[in-house]
Amino acid sequence: NGKADTSASKIHNNTLFQYSTINALMKGQFDGEMTLGEVKKHGDTGLGTFNAVNGELTLIDGKFYRFDYEGHFEEVKLDEKTPFVAATYFSPEKTIEVSNVTQISDLTAQLSASMDKKNNFYAFKVHGTFSYLKVRSEEAQEKPYPTLPEVLAHQSEFEYENVTGTMIAFYTPNYAAMFNVPGFHFHFVSDDRTIGGHILNAKLFKGVAQVDSISNLDVSLPQTEEFANADLTTVTPEEIEAVETDSK
Numbered sequence: 001n002g003k004a005d006t007s008a009s010k011i012h013n014n015t016l017f018q019y020s021t022i023n024a025l026m027k028g029q030f031d032g033e034m035t036l037g038e039v040k041k042h043g044d045t046g047l048g049t050f051n052a053v054n055g056e057l058t059l060i061d062g063k064f065y066r067f068d069y070e071g072h073f074e075e076v077k078l079d080e081k082t083p084f085v086a087a088t089y090f091s092p093e094k095t096i097e098v099s100n101v102t103q104i105s106d107l108t109a110q111l112s113a114s115m116d117k118k119n120n121f122y123a124f125k126v127h128g129t130f131s132y133l134k135v136r137s138e139e140a141q142e143k144p145y146p147t148l149p150e151v152l153a154h155q156s157e158f159e160y161e162n163v164t165g166t167m168i169a170f171y172t173p174n175y176a177a178m179f180n181v182p183g184f185h186f187h188f189v190s191d192d193r194t195i196g197g198h199i200l201n202a203k204l205f206k207g208v209a210q211v212d213s214i215s216n217l218d219v220s221l222p223q224t225e226e227f228a229n230a231d232l233t234t235v236t237p238e239e240i241e242a243v244e245t246d247s248k
């Protein structure tokens with residue numbers, strides 16, 4: 001009927017939860033107070049990083065995984081902490097077939113076409129055998145922390161062929177660019193749980209995408225001194241896109 005269903009259960013399944021903001025992460029806010037166990041109360045699907053930006057975080061089926069600077073993939077215990085994470089209880093409204101993806105922009109075009117409400121947030125799962133996959137991770141940092149662009153200038157990159165697994169992606173409308181990565185943000189988990197990371201590029205002949213439109217945002221702000229004193233006004237969407245996409 002088009003009317004917002006504000007029942008508690010509907011909101012529970014229709015909320016993008018995030019801890020901290022992407023512009024804070026960009027400014028080097030790399031230590032959060034929130035444990036993965038706390039994050040798990042807000043969703044079973046998501047992406048982010050770990051304190052000291054010690055690798056790329058992917059949450060799938062309620063389990064947290066790290067893909068680290070060396071390319072190692074492991075499940076992570078719930079007592080680890082995160083400085084930035086986005087999570088939701090994945091509740092897809094529809095499933096579409098995606099095909100002929102020769103680069104990531106072919107995929108984002110097909111996912112965009114599936115979005116009925118461009119000003120909503122979205123979560124996606126895309127499963128298939130990726131004929132090519134380029135991912136990145138980053139090295140754990142020591143204080144005094146640099147900015148995220150300074151860390152990612154030395155990111156590690158890995159390329160794979162014929163990898164079967166699931167992309168976990170969020171879409172954030174540009175008007176919310178200081179909260180979360182504007183546009184699409186993709187992380188990955190292989191079916192054999194050996195490969196992950198932040199996706200920079202991909203090729204896919206045919207896959208299945210589940211589409212979850214989200215109309216509630218729940219932001220938990222760190223209550224650390226560092227966060228309270230951070231200047232979060234100087235980050236631009238262009239700077240975020242430059243480090244979150246394959247700008248090479």
Ligand SMILES: CC(=O)[C@@H](C)O
Nearest residue numbers: 048049053056084198
């Ligand atoms: C939050 C992210 O995904 C960056 C660290 O790649």
